[in-house]
Amino acid sequence: QVQLVESGGGNVQAGGSLRLSCVASGYTIGRKVMAWFRQFSGKGREDVAFIDGDGSTSYAESVKGRFTISLDNAKDILYLEMNNLKLEDTAMYFCALENGITLASVLGRHLSTTDFAFRGQGTQVTVSS
Secondary structure (H helix, E strand, C coil): CCEEEEECCEEEECCCCEEEEEEEECCCCCCEEEEEEEECCCCCEEEEEEEECCCCEEECCCCCCCEEEEEECCCCEEEEEECCCCHHHCEEEEEEEEECCCHHHHHHCCCCHHHCCEECCCEEEEEEC
16 A cells, blocks of 8 residues: 655745655555645645656646656655745645556646545645745
């Protein structure tokens, strides 16, 4: 059974930075895609960034140039470096994982994190002015 545990959220002023972490355990070694998505207080949801085991990445337009997703395969930790945070980045951030797939397949099949089998419990990010 895959377990994902996020950390690193908190309160930050606009323009500031945070780094989120997601420790993964129990997944099958092999092809996988991991991702960050966020859920806003109004229940809207957005896929923020994807990465696969080969290091290929994809970002939402709203975070391009500000957020960086990375994966430490040796430690099984997913990161999201968030810079120049804006008020509209306030949300609960979740990591998600899908085994046996590449990022090219996720994008080509127009999949989203709602299609992923595993997700964590989330970590809150609040950006204030």
